[in-house]
Amino acid sequence: MIRRRWLCGIVLAALAALGAPAALALERQDVIFKVFQFPPDKIPTIDGNADDWAIVPDSYAIGMDQLEDTEAPGGHGTHRDPKDLDVKVKVGWVKGLNRLYFLYQAYDNYWDFSRLDLHNDIFEVVVDGDLSGGPLIDISHRDLWTPEAVGAMANIDPRISKSEAFFSYQGVHAQNYHIFTPAVGKDWVMAWECANYVKELPYANHATRFNFKPGESGTLVLEFWITPFDYAGCEGPQRAVESVLTENKLIGLSWAVIDYDDVNSNKRKFWNLSHKQTFFGNASDLVAFRLMPLEPQFRKPIDALWSFKVLDMERRSIAFHDDSQGEVSSWRWDFGDGTQSIEQNPIHQYPLTPGREKNYTVVLYVKGPAGESHLAKVWDVHIKNPD
Ligand SMILES: [Ca+2]
Ligand SMILES: [Ca+2]
Ligand SMILES: [Ca+2]
DSSP: OHHHHHHHHHHHHHHHHTTOOOSSOOSOTTOEEEEEEOOGGGOOOSSSOGGGGTTSOGGGOEEGGGOEETTSGGGOBOOOOTTTEEEEEEEEEOTTOOOEEEEEEEEESSOOOOOSSSOSOEEEEEEETTOOOOBOSGGGOTTTOOGGGTTSOOSOOTTSOHHHHHHHTTTTSOEEEEEESSOSSSOSEEESSSOGGGGSTTTEEEEEEEOOOTTOOEEEEEEEEEOOEEEOOTTOGGGOEEOOOOTTOEEEEEEEEEEEOOTTOOOEEEEESSSOGGGGTBGGGOEEEEEOOOOGGGSOSEEOOEEEEEEETTTTEEEEEEOOEEOOOEEEEEOSSSOEEOOSSOEEEOOOOTTOEEEEEEEEEEEETTEEEEEEEEEEEEEEOOO
16 A cells, blocks of 8 residues: 555656646636626626626726736737726626626727728637637647647548548637627627537627727727537537536636737737637636626525425435525425425425325425525426326
8 A cells, every 4th residue: 555655656756747737727827717696687788788797896807907918029918008908808697597798898099890801809718618628729739730730730640531630629628709899890700610600699699889980999898698618519509518507617718809900910919818828729728717606795695495306206205405595594394295394405205196196385494593584386396196
């Protein structure tokens, strides 16, 4: 045993010496950004009006101070000038929906959007909803693209065609959105993958407000939501798998603001939240965001909530689970069949009623320092009885 541990230690030390990366890592290890949870009755309307974001505390806002110009000499440009560009971003989510909501508010001294190609002021977002990490475009795939073979895919098993290799992982690890700020006479976003459906309803929606002409200065408000996918393949949405968003989950997310200030010049600044330029093509270079619980002002001090699972329908055995919020000191379950329990998570066997399906109304009553609450579910519990 000691010997095995000792060997393990040697192996770990050797790996550390080789600089082996952690199996799963994100950039900017010192920070976790927050995704605001909107209460279900305060979901933002996608209309380009930021009023419905006023409830999002400033601690959720991410500004220029978090961005570095990773295309500046040395890759860490920090000369921020609010007269050139000033950006504030808030991200939100709603429990029960697999969507990320964004509010993007920006001042630019020169809005560059008259061309119909990729040259445009851009808000570029990459999201990795299941934290898989990994490449999402060809130039980030170490097996397809090496520094020695720039401009051509290399290292492919000769039995695999280049296009098979190229498309096989697109949209698998993460999704990249080049959102044009603003988009006039062109689609609102270039989704850098073959799964174009990710930028349309029911997977995305957007609205922009601005009052300037190309080349002018001014303020822009962009409001949108996107759906992160664990898998968004080329073949269409039928086989796509949405990332399930749950409270306190950590996701990979990052963005860059690409600022062109001259329609005739390709000079640009690349203000990057990840601080690692390659975030655009590799989900392992994103930063961590946490899907936050509701802020206290949107929570009830005590709120009875519960769920149940059928353990064994033949034996009419049901497991009830307390999901109440707030501090609870006592529970009382009314199972709807004349019996009760004061356990927190009881298992209940319903009576045998041959030849009938029975529907029960179950109520959970909870009490705590903040008061009491109860929740009935009418006829949710169905019991099948033998004929
Ligand atoms: Ca709105
Ligand atoms: Ca600018
Ligand atoms: Ca600009």
